[in-house]
Amino acid sequence: MARAILCVLDSFGIGGAPDAARFGDEGSNTLGHIAAACMRGQGDREGLRSGPLALPNMTALGLARAAELAAGAVPAGMDASIEPIGIHGAASETSRGKDTPSGHWEIAGVPVSFEWGYFPDTVPSFPSELTQAIMREGGVPGILGDCHASGTVIIAELGEEHLRSGKPICYTSGDSVFQIAAHEEHFGLERLYSLCETVRDLVDPYNIGRVIARPFTGKDAASFERTPNRRDYSVLPPEPTLLDRVVANGGRTLTVGKISDIFAHQGISVVLKAAGNDALFDRTLEAMEDAGDGDLVFANYIDFDSLYGHRRDVAGYAAALEALDRRLPELLDRLRDGDLLMLTADHGCDPTWKGTDHTRERVPVIGLLKGGSPLDIGVRTSFADIGESVATHLGLAPGRHGTSFL
Numbered sequence: 001m002a003r004a005i006l007c008v009l010d011s012f013g014i015g016g017a018p019d020a021a022r023f024g025d026e027g028s029n030t031l032g033h034i035a036a037a038c039m040r041g042q043g044d045r046e047g048l049r050s051g052p053l054a055l056p057n058m059t060a061l062g063l064a065r066a067a068e069l070a071a072g073a074v075p076a077g078m079d080a081s082i083e084p085i086g087i088h089g090a091a092s093e094t095s096r097g098k099d100t101p102s103g104h105w106e107i108a109g110v111p112v113s114f115e116w117g118y119f120p121d122t123v124p125s126f127p128s129e130l131t132q133a134i135m136r137e138g139g140v141p142g143i144l145g146d147c148h149a150s151g152t153v154i155i156a157e158l159g160e161e162h163l164r165s166g167k168p169i170c171y172t173s174g175d176s177v178f179q180i181a182a183h184e185e186h187f188g189l190e191r192l193y194s195l196c197e198t199v200r201d202l203v204d205p206y207n208i209g210r211v212i213a214r215p216f217t218g219k220d221a222a223s224f225e226r227t228p229n230r231r232d233y234s235v236l237p238p239e240p241t242l243l244d245r246v247v248a249n250g251g252r253t254l255t256v257g258k259i260s261d262i263f264a265h266q267g268i269s270v271v272l273k274a275a276g277n278d279a280l281f282d283r284t285l286e287a288m289e290d291a292g293d294g295d296l297v298f299a300n301y302i303d304f305d306s307l308y309g310h311r312r313d314v315a316g317y318a319a320a321l322e323a324l325d326r327r328l329p330e331l332l333d334r335l336r337d338g339d340l341l342m343l344t345a346d347h348g349c350d351p352t353w354k355g356t357d358h359t360r361e362r363v364p365v366i367g368l369l370k371g372g373s374p375l376d377i378g379v380r381t382s383f384a385d386i387g388e389s390v391a392t393h394l395g396l397a398p399g400r401h402g403t404s405f406l
């Protein structure tokens with residue numbers, strides 16, 4: 001029995017989802033459009049990066065071929081003639097949403113077959129009875145926002161009023177989510193967490209997937225900055241996930257970043273938090289040093305989504321991909337014989353697409369079985385195949401969903 005390392009590059013879609021039109025996302029392609037923009041010089045930013053998108057290590061694992069399988073074309077500037085050294089392919093999502101819990105739960109072997117609840121893109125977004133309950137049970141004088149918004153934008157717009165009034169900033173998006181932004185010092189971090197716990201109970205009747213605490217600091221609109229003390233309050237997955245199965249089999253789950261929050265802390269053995277992709281990568285290496293036979297290291301790299309996808313920042317997204325690619329050899333060098341490494345994503349967030357929401361896309365499935373042979377897995381019909389393959393590798397009994405490509 002060996003170990004498994006599963007890394008989610010949050011929002012790194014590669015286009016081609018067969019049901020994208022149902023979500024208004026037909027033609028979206030996070031990787032493809034970033035690569036094309038970089039070839040046109042639209043990914044250049046002084047002091048950050050320039051030129052074509054350069055991902056040699058992920059290409060060696062088979063990223064270019066995975067992208068061609070998913071969307072029918074090789075991303076601009078990438079070379080699909082390079083023979084992959086590892087496992088490579090793509091996967092379509094079967095869950096009904098294009099949100100974080102749906103994507104991660106399906107990766108972990110549990111597709112979401114039910115419909116999440118969503119708040120309408122109106123002003124106000126939230127039902128008046130919910131707002132009144134938040135004021136009454138949360139002990140706040142009112143709420144600000146009450147709309148669909150980008151988190152950084154709404155904090156800049158309403159942060160100063162929040163400091164004056166003491167009212168938390170509440171907003172949502174195209175995801176099944178209720179987000180609450182508040183100043184760490186003036187409002188209080190623990191008070192924000194407590195309010196989110198209260199709201200978590202209040203939004204259950206609306207079938208909302210997550211309540212997210214979004215703390216920030218600063219004195220005014222020019223200096224407001226979100227802190228790494230974000231916390232997600234998710235509902236429980238509808239059935240045992242890969243994480244539960246690992247623990248039940250005597251293994252440990254070492255989770256990096258927001259994984260523990262996404263799974264409502266169920267099936268979690270170790271929690272390693274950090275701010276920023278680079279620090280999260282360090283924690284992944286730390287988890288690998290600690291992991292033993294039968295253990296699962298499960299990491300999420302959130303910056304791709306939160307800092308660049310939602311903010312429609314092509315140059316930032318490209319630079320973040322290149323930065324992770326440069327560090328990938330550190331991870332590969334720490335693999336032991338028999339280890340399984342998989343890199344994938346939970347949805348897309350095409351920074352060239354309309355709006356600021358996630359995009360419905362296929363995701364890459366690339367990685368390496370240390371000591372094994374290269375393997376073309378084609379286009380999988382469910383993210384759950386990833387979880388089932390990890391389960392097979394760790395010697396677990398087959399689950400209810402997905403088919404192992406091992």
